Amino acid sequence: NHAYVAGTIMAIDGVTAKYTKIGDTVNILMQIRRNDTQSLTSTLFITGLPFTTGSGSNAIGVFQILNNSGSSNGIVESFSGITNCYLRSGSAPQDRVSTDDLVNRYYLNIGISYKV
Numbered sequence: 001n002h003a004y005v006a007g008t009i010m011a012i013d014g015v016t017a018k019y020t021k022i023g024d025t026v027n028i029l030m031q032i033r034r035n036d037t038q039s040l041t042s043t044l045f046i047t048g049l050p051f052t053t054g055s056g057s058n059a060i061g062v063f064q065i066l067n068n069s070g071s072s073n074g075i076v077e078s079f080s081g082i083t084n085c086y087l088r089s090g091s092a093p094q095d096r097v098s099t100d101d102l103v104n105r106y107y108l109n110i111g112i113s114y115k116v
Contacts, residue, residue, distance in 0.1 A: 014032070014035075017029070021050075025116075026113065049085060052116065053114050
């Protein structure tokens with residue numbers, strides 16, 4: 001398996017993802033493990049959400065990265081009309097998580113909800 005990262009493919013394995021759609025609301029829980037040692041400094045984002053976010057609707061959620069140095073947390077965001085989500089580690093929009101924030105053989109956990 002691979003994750004697309006701003007023009008670069010990052011190898012992943014150990015992917016577990018489940019979603020529930022009730023009416024127009026989608027809830028997703030996923031866990032991803034990185035499986036490569038490339039040095040990638042691009043913004044990390046997840047593609048292929050099961051449904052496109054609705055017009056005028058943003059997705060919001062939380063993430064946790066578990067690494068050898070501990071864990072880091074933040075928010076997951078997506079914007080109207082797309083099937084991608086970004087990970088943000090601070091309060092400013094430019095505080096996006098980079099690929100190398102997820103160390104090889106460690107895990108990324110995500111929970112996200114949105115309207116279709």
